[in-house]
Amino acid sequence: MTDYASYPSLAGTPVVISGGASGIGESLVRNFAAQGAKVGFVDIAVEAGDKLVAELTAAGQTAQFTSCDVTDIAGYQAAIAGFAEAHGDALVLINNAAHDQRHEWSEVTPDYWDERMAVNLKHSFFATQAVAPGMIRAGRGSIINTGSISWMIMSPKIPIYETAKAAAHGLTRSMARELGKSGIRVNSLVPGWVMTERQITHWLDATGEAQIDANQALAGRVYPDDVARMALFLAAEDSKMISAQQFIVDGGWAHT
Template structure:
């Protein structure tokens, strides 16, 4: 038996998740499926997304995957409408997808800057735009935007990414005020350094392990499930009067 919470309000709830084929997103897809939610998720990784969909549907869950480049806004909003046609209007949107590819200040061009803003910020707003009408009709809903502690702790070689993630906090708060009277809440979920396959392959070396051990208040490492459990809470009715807030899940990292 699980030692973690089960949320009755998430059963049969239509949920849309971006970047759901791997890493944190995969953990979120699995967590909502286990709660009995009707999960629609998108990712650019077609094979991984199809495999996850097949696995979860075989286990009896209501899960649909659509291969989608979220920077192509019209196609992304169309995918969200397709999920709505099959599952009902989304009552939770998890704006998880992002790309934290490192970049130095002198290699960025206007085009590469715009591309990073598109994948890390712009698409999240237009996904929200696509689900808000259905939430207004339902008089309830939860939009969960993903921030990052990277800008808080001054991680270098990430200026376009950190600009996007810092902006996500402002976007969440403005949207929360704008649509809150319709019963829709908007919050920012802020992960610390999560041990995904991508992070472990690309950036978590001995020096990074030392930094994590010295910076986190808590021993141990953070994994996608740690983030998924916060996403469940923010989507569930248990958080129905919480909005315009930041929820930092980072093991108690020293923010300076």
């Protein structure tokens, strides 16, 4: 028994998720698998990916993992093709993979810029390119680009990450226009400060806790499942006339 929604249109639906072995991505994989979707996901974390697939398979759910670095575009597109062979053409794509590695703007080199943009933005376009033909044939589909409130609140020490995440919504808007007449909707899902294991381990301290309390309108913390539940809605046919929008899940953070 659950207090949360189930979406009949997701049952049996082929879904592709990048960065699905941990954090928000893991929650996405779990939530879509629990809805009866056929989930294919990629990640560089082989042990975690294999463990998650084993757990979901044992629970009678459908998930397939391919070890893949999303900056290897040819390899990533091949992985997407492999998921299509196993599950059918993807009708949902969630461009989730990213990395908020801290950096000093004054020390950024052209190579570092390119590498960070590849991790945080480039793969989203080429994954869209890979799944779009199948969605066009089906006459429907949902593509979800994961953004971040970091650029909206001007978080320090991550200017390239913020640039990529701001650009993700530009990608959403442009591809919503390109693909909309084929029945494909494209939206941005924008998390706030989400309590993933990485965030708790690396960045959350007493100062961070105080910052959350001061800036969130809602008490409590945002967790990966809170983000995943919005993704379920955007992927399901319940949102079939919603496109080119961004949906912020941040506890009502004060944006200046």
